[in-house]
Amino acid sequence: MADKASTKKAAPKKAETKELTLAEQVAVKRADLLAARKSLAAGELVNPRVIASYRKDVARLLTQLNAQEGGK
Secondary structure (H helix, E strand, O other), X not given: OOOXXXXXXXXOOOOOOOOOOHHHHHHHHHHHHHHHHHHHHHOXXXXXXXXXXXXXXXXXXHHHHHHHOOXX
């Protein structure tokens, strides 16, 4: 059985964080969504509502990205 402490990601320190582009933010959120889905399938996810939250975050970021690029 997987150790729950090993599934958590350490948050980067504020000094190390940099401004991510929208495309990079989308990639990060999609990776988080994938990890949450895998955790749900393994029965390790405590709060399954986080999946909906990640999906909405990705949608918001994609909307901003399309607006910047002059989407249809």
